[in-house]
Amino acid sequence: MSSGRSYVKTKAGDGETARKALLEAKLLDTEYKIVDEYQDLYFPLSGKASKAKLKKILAGIDFETGKREFVTAHIGPKTLSDALEGILPPELFEHLPRAYDLIGDIAVLELPDELADFGREIASAFQSVHKNFSTVLGKRGAITGTTRVRQYDLLAGQRKTRTIHTEYGCRIAVDVAKAYFSPRLLEEHNRVANLVMDGETVVDMFTGVGPFALHIARRHSARVYAIDINADAIDLLRESIELNRLIGEVIPILGDAHDYVQSSFDADVDRVIMNHPTGAFEFVGDACKALREDGVLHYYDFAGGEDPESSVQEKIEDLVRESGREVQSVDVIRRVRDSAPYEYQMVVDLVIR
Numbered sequence: 001m002s003s004g005r006s007y008v009k010t011k012a013g014d015g016e017t018a019r020k021a022l023l024e025a026k027l028l029d030t031e032y033k034i035v036d037e038y039q040d041l042y043f044p045l046s047g048k049a050s051k052a053k054l055k056k057i058l059a060g061i062d063f064e065t066g067k068r069e070f071v072t073a074h075i076g077p078k079t080l081s082d083a084l085e086g087i088l089p090p091e092l093f094e095h096l097p098r099a100y101d102l103i104g105d106i107a108v109l110e111l112p113d114e115l116a117d118f119g120r121e122i123a124s125a126f127q128s129v130h131k132n133f134s135t136v137l138g139k140r141g142a143i144t145g146t147t148r149v150r151q152y153d154l155l156a157g158q159r160k161t162r163t164i165h166t167e168y169g170c171r172i173a174v175d176v177a178k179a180y181f182s183p184r185l186l187e188e189h190n191r192v193a194n195l196v197m198d199g200e201t202v203v204d205m206f207t208g209v210g211p212f213a214l215h216i217a218r219r220h221s222a223r224v225y226a227i228d229i230n231a232d233a234i235d236l237l238r239e240s241i242e243l244n245r246l247i248g249e250v251i252p253i254l255g256d257a258h259d260y261v262q263s264s265f266d267a268d269v270d271r272v273i274m275n276h277p278t279g280a281f282e283f284v285g286d287a288c289k290a291l292r293e294d295g296v297l298h299y300y301d302f303a304g305g306e307d308p309e310s311s312v313q314e315k316i317e318d319l320v321r322e323s324g325r326e327v328q329s330v331d332v333i334r335r336v337r338d339s340a341p342y343e344y345q346m347v348v349d350l351v352i353r
């Protein structure tokens with residue numbers, strides 16, 4: 001008797017019909033690769049089937065049976081497109097998102113209108129490729145309101161919006177439905193935290209769930225006042241303070257940045273972080289009141305057009321002047337990320353005199 005696994009052999013031209021028929025009859029052993037040899041295909045079989053039964057299943061297709069060796073197949077699809085083969089109409093593949101937001105064990109997909117009817121199929125295909133994600137959410141609408149949150153649809157997996165996200169070893173409690181967080185700011189959080197020196201007093205005026213503050217206090221013996229108007233964001237920050245071994249100190253403050261900064265600081269702060277790109281411009285006077293001579297300001301805004309660097313620089317220099325202070329130097333102007341077609345989230349690092 002020959003060794004190996006049972007197979008069905010067909011001509012390559014009948015291959016796709018035979019594969020589908022065997023798959024449907026649950027006879028195709030998908031743990032092994034189909035062999036393509038000299039215009040013939042060999043299908044590994046998972047169970048016993050008589051010639052008569054195979055004849056019925058493969059209606060009209062010429063075939064032979066026998067035994068041979070097969071190599072193991074990769075289990076499960078490798079890409080989202082592979083996983084959606086036969087599920088998504090071919091003309092829709094070009095609309096599949098190329099990037100996702102991966103936040104802890106939650107994946108967030110942004111599906112264009114063309115894919116709106118296939119959200120659940122795409123999400124379960126996503127989970128079959130990326131097995132570590134327990135929840136797949138779909139973005140619903142834009143980020144809005146003072147607290148900068150958006151709504152989500154559950155597309156697959158566990159119904160939850162809370163998770164623990166890790167950036168450069170820093171553990172951050174996140175609830176995507178309750179407080180702003182973007183994993184795309186990872187490099188910016190890291191960059192700013194690396195600029196801080198031991199002993200600094202830092203004010204993070206719009207801290208959200210506190211990624212800048214946490215990164216700084218994990219690396220430096222600095223004191224960070226982390227302010228946000230969203231109570232959920234401050235609760236999540238308190239949780240993260242417990243999750244990390246901090247060298248410095250994070251002081252979570254629930255309140256309005258204008259009120260808190262005006263009443264608490266007077267030219268005694270080394271560094272102010274203003275990451276609230278839609279609203280920071282209204283608080284530059286407060287930051288200027290807080291900053292000491294030669295203090296550093298990290299100012300964030302959205303800018304587009306031909307030269308977003310120049311337009312954001314002009315804007316912040318005017319705002320600083322209007323607040324009665326001067327810009328000593330502009331050390332960095334950077335595009336942090338795309339925020340819309342032809343628009344960027346910009347950062348400017350300035351020293352204020």
Ligand SMILES: C[S@@+](CC[C@H](N)C(=O)[O-])C[C@H]1O[C@@H](n2cnc3c(N)ncnc32)[C@H](O)[C@@H]1O
Pocket residue numbers: 146147148179180181182185205206207208209210211212227228229230233255256257258275276277279
């Ligand atoms: C873009 S998000 C924060 C991003 C955060 N710095 C980060 O890197 O993840 C802007 C934050 O500003 C907060 N905010 C808006 N107006 C505020 C105000 N007047 N005072 C304090 N926080 C405010 C919002 O609640 C929101 O969490």
